[in-house]
Amino acid sequence: NTVAHAPHTGITGRCNDCVFSGNYLHDLCYEGVDAGAFYAGRSWAERGNIVKNNVFQRIRRIENATHGYGRVQAIYLDD
Numbered sequence: 001n002t003v004a005h006a007p008h009t010g011i012t013g014r015c016n017d018c019v020f021s022g023n024y025l026h027d028l029c030y031e032g033v034d035a036g037a038f039y040a041g042r043s044w045a046e047r048g049n050i051v052k053n054n055v056f057q058r059i060r061r062i063e064n065a066t067h068g069y070g071r072v073q074a075i076y077l078d079d
Contacts, residue, residue, distance in 0.1 A: 001022070001023045001024070002023070002024045002025075002026075003023060003024070003025045003026075003028070003037075004024075004025070004026045004027050004028065005027045005028075006027075006028050006029075007029070007030055007031035007032065008028070008029060008031065008032045008035055009028070009029065009032070009035055009036060009037065009038075009039040009076075010025045010028045010029075010037045010038065011023065011025065011037070011038045011039070012038075012039050012040070013038065013039070013040035013046070013049050013051070014040070014043075014046055015046060015049065016045075016046060016047060016048050016049070017047075017048040017049065018048075018049045018050070019049075019050045019052070020038065020049065020050065020051045020052075020054065021050070021051075021052050021053045021054065022053055022054070023054045023055070024054070024055045024057075025037045025038065025054065025055070025056050025057075025059070025074070026055075026056070026057040026058050026059075027057075027058045028058075028059050029059050029060065029061060029072035030060065030061060030062045031061070031062075032061060032072050033061070033072075034071070034072075035072045035073075035076060036059070036072060036073045036074060036075055036076020037056055037059045037072075037073075037074050037075070037076075038051055038054070038056075038074065038075045038076065039076045039078065040076070040077055040078070041076070041077050041078030041079060042078050042079075051075055056074035056075075059072060059073070059074045060072060
């Protein structure tokens with residue numbers, strides 16, 4: 001799968017025991033703040049997921065952050 005050219009998160013892992021593999025994610029999160037190309041978390045009910053063998057390119061914020069924490073990551077495991 002190819003996921004590309006989106007201003008925020010490309011894939012959200014909101015499930016249990018899923019495998020996210022073989023994806024090409026690029027040019028994502030360019031307007032995001034506190035975000036990731038692959039995002040999971042914020043719920044203890046979502047667990048057992050595996051992220052492997054994915055390619056991430058150009059996951060970066062290009063717009064100025066207006067507030068908050070201005071970093072983005074390829075894989076974001078939120079607390």
